[in-house]
Amino acid sequence: MKVPYSWLREYCAPDVSLQELEQLLTISGTKVEAIHAHGVGGEGANFVIGKVLSCGKHPDADRLNVTTVDVGHGEEPQQIVCGAPNVAAGQTVAVARPGAIMPDGTKLKKAKLRGVESNGMILSEDELGLAGERAGGIMVLEDELAAGTPLADVLPILDAVIEFEITPNRPDCLGVYGLAREVHAATGAPLAPPPWTEDPGTSGYVPGAHVRVEAPDLCPRFTARVFENVTIAPSPRWLKARLLAAGLRPISNVVDITNYAMLLTGHPLHAFDLDKVAGGELTVRRARDGEQVETLDGQTRTLDSEMLVIEDADGPTSIAGVMGGARSEVSDDTTRVLMEVASWVGPNIHRTSNKLGLRSEASSRFSDGLAPEQAMEAQAVATQLMIELTGATVAGGTIDAGPFATDPWPNATIRLRESKVAALLGLVIPRAKQKATLTALGFSVEDAPDGLDVTVPPFRRNDVTREADLVEEVGRFALDQLPATLPKRRGTAGRMSSEQRMRRRAVDALVGRGAYEIVGWSFTEPGVADKLRLPEGDPRRSFVALQNPMSEDHSVLRTTVLGSLLDAVRHNVARGNADLTLLESGAVYVARPEETLPHEHRSLGAVVHGRLSAPSWGDSGQPKTADFFSAKGLLAATLDTLRVQWSVRAEPQPFLHPGRSATVVAGPDDEVVGWVGELHPLVARAWELDGTVAAFEVDLDAVVAHAVAVPRYEDLTSFPPVRQDLAVIVADDVSADTVLGAVEKAGGKLLQGVRVFDVYRGEQVGEGRKSMALALTFQAPDRTLSDDDVAPVRAKVVAALSSVGGELRG
Template sequence: MKSAYSWLREYSAPDITLDEFEERLTLTGTKVEAITRFGVPAPDGLVVGKVLTCGKHPDADRLNVTTVDVGDGGEPQQIVCGAPNVAAGQTVAVARPGSVLPDGTRLKKAKLRGVESNGMILSEDEVGLASDRAGGIMVLDDALTAGTPLVDVLPIMDDVIEFEITPNRPDCLGVYGLAREIHAATGAPLAPAPWADDPGSAGYVPGAHVRIDAPDLCPRFTARVFENVTIGPSPRWLKQRLLAAGIRPISNVVDITNYAMLLSGHPLHAFDLDKVAGGELTIRRARDGEQVETLDGQTRTLDSDMLVIDDADGPTSIAGVMGGARSEVGDDTTRVLMEAATWIGPNIHRTSNLLQLRSEASSRFGDGLAPEQAMEAQIVATKLMLELTGAQLVGGTIDVGPFAKEPWPDATLRLRAARVAGLLGLSISRERQTETLTALGFGVAAADDGLDVTVPGFRRYDVTREADLVEEVGRFDLDKLPATLPKRRGTAGRMSLEQRLRRRAVDALIGRGAYEIVGWSFTDRGVADRLRLPEGDPRRRFVALQNPMSEDHSVLRTTVLGSLLDAARHNIARGNADLRLIEQGAIYVAQEGETLPHEHRALGAVLTGRLVAPSWGDAGAPKTADFFAAKGLLAATLDTLRVDWSVREKAEPFLHPGRSAEVLVHAGTEDEQLVGWVGEIHPLVAREWEIEGTVAAFEVDLDAVVAHAVGVPYFQDLTTFPPVRQDLAVIVEDAVAADDVLAAVRGAGGKLLRGVRVFDVYRGAQVGEGRKSLALALTFQAPDRTLSDEDVAPARGKIVDALASQVGGELRG
């Protein structure tokens, strides 16, 4: 909600600075989001001028050369002007050289087609009083004196306050509602409400009729008829206030509806009564598939839960959202039906969301407005119609609906003094409570243990219980509330074991140079095709969003790989191709026959480009991302969590064949669980994300990994006895995986075997075609003695036998 500060001060003008105003209002809950300057940055150099002469430019048909008296006691100034309506004898607004215009332009002396120009004759848009310059230059009152500062005669500059209004306070979406808050917060007097006196009356309105067929959705509909309406531009003061609030002026009647809405907080709509077929409006539910063309020129298709305003030719407006093009006010309008109605908020909110049509009206009605406010807005609009359009009010007022028949009673709540002290921790006197509540528009009466408080209609949906009243009296004395620590009672904050283990896994990757990203949990269904997932793959079972932000974010993701590749593409497109990106986040897989999806936390990584920055000391090209780099990062994570794990060759549809594996964790010798995959992304898949070169990645079920992690490590004494290393070269078939060879060694090595690793691979004539030689480094160590070759020999023999029997291996050499 934006408002010119001068407009607010017409109703409550505190004697404080703007900084104090911002602090005080924000402290009471009516947050001041920003204070900006509207109009010209500075008034210096902007004055009233008198056009003495006006003639055509010698070298330009569209320019005029004028002499203007600017009141400085010197010679009249020559000014070249391109406006078609400039003429001798006019009183105009002039910007002298050196002045600054709203767009920041500093005016200088200039030559236009060879003719010197010492200033500018201004149009309304050039001082911030219009959104375009279609009307040419401003022509001012002839009674003004040349040289008078323009700021003294026109609203060309003002401070604009932008408030952040919470959805429970639609009463603060009006200037007078904000003034009421200022009055309560600062003690400044509050002017009478602008609807306190009504130039209209109740009674029959000839030539117009309204019928409500959906009273459950329309509590009140008020309307007044005006004849002999003259359509034209609004006065400059009204334009200034609309523009300061971010609303473009259109014509006096349309501007009146917007002005009355900004002042009262309640939207209105003006119908051209001559375009209302049959002179009757009906409020009804729309029919499924029914269409209406709205003021923005779009045709909207409705359903039976939406509300329309109908005439004899069909729907003319979408109730509470936007008026229809068929009955809008135009330049030829002479009869106006002014409508101010109240609609049920949740229905308007639903309609606006389904149609993806947001308007000032739908935003306000969606928050819930009181039926009493409709008549307040109607009174404000009536005054302005009579004052600014030359119209005559015909008859009385149409006022129909359940509220018109039987107004809703105001609720009365008991506010106990003990309850106030108990909730706030501060005793607020009954006099102070009465003062605050009265200033806010509540009715207050004394009671034995406190106050009986009558809630006004405009706070009906917000204040419904005693605690709400305590909040009202407390928020204006927040600076007096004592600072106390809450009772802890064993609520010491700390992460759970699972949270600490997840943090440890991520920290292990960050410590190795990876950057953590946070991607969208939403994606599109096309990601399954880009990943080449086959039909029936669980990762194709998406959970669809009921109200997606866009087609690209219409389902919940089933893998973090998509968002990691999105981030990689974004970085590579901007010149950053050497990447180590990681992400942990929830993924969701729909389950057949179940309402809720399966949800778990995944941890993934993507590597592209060089692993180490090039240096002058490198002998060759730096190593780039590949399967083993991704496996190394995976090992860093799983080893940090002390998980017993292994990989086994297996292809995924989006991974490079022969350069991919599944990841297993082990709870015992026979118990293993599949938790993820690791490998190089298939080049065709990488191309879908516009990535060239090798892309390596892994993804694991982090919840399953954490479940197998060692949360509390146990102390194990480090032996001081030296290890014994022995190397072993074993020849196996090419199809035998190195991991199977290592598993055979570990199973046969016994307690003395502390470790085994592959340190070389050989293929060639010495081992024969289709075979390979794996060089193994075996480490033996005992906790209580130094081992000899005789101690190690039995274990080595068992290892050789196991290699022969389990993987068909034979010793080389």
């Protein structure tokens, strides 16, 4: 929130520098994000009041005038060329001198216009950004202003502007007076009475206007006043300057009044043209599913039954708490205004704003939760300005509808014990100091036997609900006094669980093999299922939809980490980094109809793209690139590190290459724990990737359940192994895993290992067949094996190979 410093000082003017004030506010929790030294207008010292002494036509340009202007400070009058048609001798004007930085960032210099020297510029409202929608010629100011007076003293547009970062729990600080209250508490400077203390309006019946609240659970209070004889015109310069400095665009006096009152009180307002309110009656109700409203920005919004609308006899005119409708907006022809200041339930406004993708100053404030009492504060300020700036008269009293109007909410009283303050802060703060701080913040305080009885003001109702909150209020203005102590460490030492250590070990195994770990979004879009070619009924299409998504691209919880890994690959490849290995360990979520909560587990995935090593002069050929075996190698490194008993089956996945993919099983019961393979070309194309992409993903929780956390010690034998090779011919569709499984089962305890070291296809073995060369290692822990020991085991192995259709070659 941006606030002109001069506006803040109208209500609390501390005797400290702006930099000191920034430190005091920030350390007390009201963070100053930035200080803009001269608002929109640039270097304030070069903007001054001038007196036009003479004005004549330019000798070579019909539309230009040559003027001499008194700029004060005892200087010679300056010659300035001006193109405005309304410039004349005797006027008091705003002058930008050479060196001034204009709102668009241009630095003004001495210039020659059609051969005539010009030492500055006579300013229009438009050139200072004050014109809004009503641009004109130069500004003509009051004659009593002296030449040389800094323009910043006249227009706060050139004043210092403080930008605050307000946390969502402090909507009271979204108003200038709320910030002045913080300045008062931080500095002790006097606080002026609230600007709503004097209310020109009255209570009672309002002729010609009616309000009905049909959703009292979402609209606690709806207030309205009617103004007649309204004259629509530009706002005075001081008002436009303050709005512009605060980041709002001036439009007209009535609209500007609603924005000004909102900035001052923190509570949004909305002005209806009462003559455009059909039937003179407004109804607050829930919208109907599919109902549409055209808002002030010219867009048509489609609503649902959880949203609120304000309607008249012809239908909806506004989306409650978010934005007004185009049909009843104030225009140049407006003469009667209905000023609405209502209170809405914050979470509902937050949902509506996000669902529609429509964020406004009003919705931002309502979403944080405003007190119903604040509605009449804004109404009082708006009434004062409507009478003063538009010449309006108040017709009747005040409409006050909704449950709060008949049954106001009580203010909670909380006991603040001195012992609790000392215990939580580690510092004894005198009771008198506590009382002074809380009183300055707007709390009502009474002495109690062991501390204070504190009544929470309405504007802090949602934020301060317990004793600890009051301790925080007291403590944040004494942060510089808090002792620096270390917390007690007794009983606080922690360690990772066995499962956490195993997960960490799996990630470290991949990092040790050159993979880079990424952290992707847990959110994704439903369309990722189609990009992965997942069929209907696949559990990975069972997304959990978010009730309050950040965007359509992050509207559901992911069911696989493959999507975020491929997003990262695409991002890198698009920026010239095509050779990479990435891993991610994170939660995935699958909706199950029979369960209320989604099934959540931790997944571990890795993806390989491009070359596996950098090209080198020592390579005889091109470096190897990603393929099935590179992904399987990473999988093996991970599972072997965890000492998991695992294998793969040739079972395809819809998003993988049908001939280069497999399912991963683990444990003695062959539980399916994941997949490995090369990405299907159509899936790779969906992520704008060329070439082969290999990946694997496993259910890390299931893998860890099969891991050996503490390996058993086995004696190392000193007896040498016996190696024997054999070649077996099998059908081409028999996998190596099937052959090795049969050999391992038949080999018994003496067979220590078996591996494939060669595969041959050709005329010697026949079409549709292949020869696999196996290396078998036999070893005993208590003796050196002889051929007689190995022969029977070898015979069992040969017999087992026959069971899978294999025969010895040669």
